Amino acid sequence: MNTLGSRIAHYRKLKGLSQQALANECGWESQSRIGNYERDTREPSFEDLRRIAKALEVSLNDLLNSVMQIAESKDGRYGPVQPLSPRSRQVLERLTLAANEGRLVEQDLILLEQIARRLEKSDD
DSSP, X not given: OOSHHHHHHHHHHHXXXXXXXXXXXXXXXXXXXXXXXXXXXXXXXXXXXXXXXXXXXXXXXXXXXXXXXXXXXXXXXXXXXXXXXXXXXXXXXXXXXXXXXXXXXXHHHHHHHHHHHHHHHHHO
């Protein structure tokens, strides 16, 4: 289970759902969207990830955990491989505040940052 698609398929099968049943749970008519996600031929949007996680009764962290790309920096902390854009940095600062208030943990921040990067790419 080292890709997002394989994790979606794994949790779908654990729940005993067909691709069509999962698509229906997510509010989509066609199972092809789920099939594309599971084959990693299409990358889900953040909203699609939320729908899938909710339908499978798993956290976003469970779906995304194995696909994070992080590296150890010179100071020994872990973070994203690529530098942040101003937009991502602003989002990350807000999320860091939430984490400092005990509403998120560091791994959640890393996952959310990866999602922000994907959203930025889709904005280009």
